[in-house]
Amino acid sequence: MSNTLKADLWLLLVTLLAAISWMFSKEAISMMPPFLFTSLRFLMAGLVLTLFGWQQVKLLGLSQYFQAIQVGSVFTAGMCFWIMGVNSGVSLSIGGFLTSLAVVMVPAFSKLFFNEPLAKSTWLAMPVATMGLAVLSLKTGLKMDAGQLYFIYSAFFFAFFFILNTRAANQREAQLTRRASKRVPPLPLTAISLLTVGMLAGFLSFILEPWAPLFNDFSNDLIVWLSASALIGTALRFFIQTYAQSLSASSHGVVIMVLEPVWTALLAAVWFAEQLSGSDLLACSLIFLSLLINRWSSISSLLKVRVS
Numbered sequence: 001m002s003n004t005l006k007a008d009l010w011l012l013l014v015t016l017l018a019a020i021s022w023m024f025s026k027e028a029i030s031m032m033p034p035f036l037f038t039s040l041r042f043l044m045a046g047l048v049l050t051l052f053g054w055q056q057v058k059l060l061g062l063s064q065y066f067q068a069i070q071v072g073s074v075f076t077a078g079m080c081f082w083i084m085g086v087n088s089g090v091s092l093s094i095g096g097f098l099t100s101l102a103v104v105m106v107p108a109f110s111k112l113f114f115n116e117p118l119a120k121s122t123w124l125a126m127p128v129a130t131m132g133l134a135v136l137s138l139k140t141g142l143k144m145d146a147g148q149l150y151f152i153y154s155a156f157f158f159a160f161f162f163i164l165n166t167r168a169a170n171q172r173e174a175q176l177t178r179r180a181s182k183r184v185p186p187l188p189l190t191a192i193s194l195l196t197v198g199m200l201a202g203f204l205s206f207i208l209e210p211w212a213p214l215f216n217d218f219s220n221d222l223i224v225w226l227s228a229s230a231l232i233g234t235a236l237r238f239f240i241q242t243y244a245q246s247l248s249a250s251s252h253g254v255v256i257m258v259l260e261p262v263w264t265a266l267l268a269a270v271w272f273a274e275q276l277s278g279s280d281l282l283a284c285s286l287i288f289l290s291l292l293i294n295r296w297s298s299i300s301s302l303l304k305v306r307v308s
Helices: 003-029 034-052 062-087 092-099 102-114 120-140 146-169 171-177 186-208 212-216 220-245 250-257 260-271 278-294 296-307
Strands: none
Touching: 003 034, 003 062, 003 092, 003 220, 003 250, 003 260, 034 062, 034 186, 034 220, 062 092, 062 146, 062 186, 092 146, 092 260, 092 278, 102 120, 102 146, 102 278, 120 278, 146 186, 146 220, 186 220, 260 278, 278 296
16 A cells, blocks of 8 residues: 555544544533643643653654644644634534635645745635635624634644644655655654643643633543543544655645545534534535635546546
8 A cells, every 4th residue: 555545544534533623622611711621632642642652752853853843833823723713602614614724725835935836726726715705704794703713813823734744744755855864753743742732822821711710610521521632632633644744745635634624514513413504504615615626636636546
């Protein structure tokens, strides 16, 4: 089995774990402050992965630690905006599609920050995505809800995180650039970046959120949702994602990631009985169409390979 096919299969699992993580997070933040939840979730996940990968972690060089912390810092911004969106009360279905705009942003950011070629499909996808956002905003008089804006902000940082994570972990790029010693193995990269998120989110929580009420009402349900989110939705998910990104180019990875909002919408409908209005459904359909347009060349290539 080729590395590209392995990456596709692993990333398919990642999209499902990511969608499930939305449900875990929604349940948990109904019982505790959102930034504190984010901090505990990522600290727990990072510590678990650090224990499993300690032999690799202690062998990293200074530049490798810096890369991992850089990835984690960008990821922190994305996660903080994301959890604010989840906490805002916006439908998880809509939030999932808005966050998935990161897929459209990945090639644009690659061009802007790393001078990588920008495909024509991206220019076609952007107006379609903009139309989707416009439809979402019509209900509030051409002004988007704060919660929807949080998800869009998170998409910006998630796109940048995806690029940096791939560049730090990708084995093929390491071979091409002859800088293999500076690439970070998937396990320690994931562990350090998750710990970075946990510490930075914890600092924000310490400044902005009250902790006392939580310790007076720390229920068994909260422990279950927090543990599930940390171990399944974070440690397992992001280790698999980083490993998959180390196997193939980022352009293949984002193709598979377009499935996350679909899983999220389906699970939200079952889990929380969420329903989309006609305009919401149209907006999400336009956003999903923009994702397909953006990566159509890669999708068609993958389909040809699978058929042959």
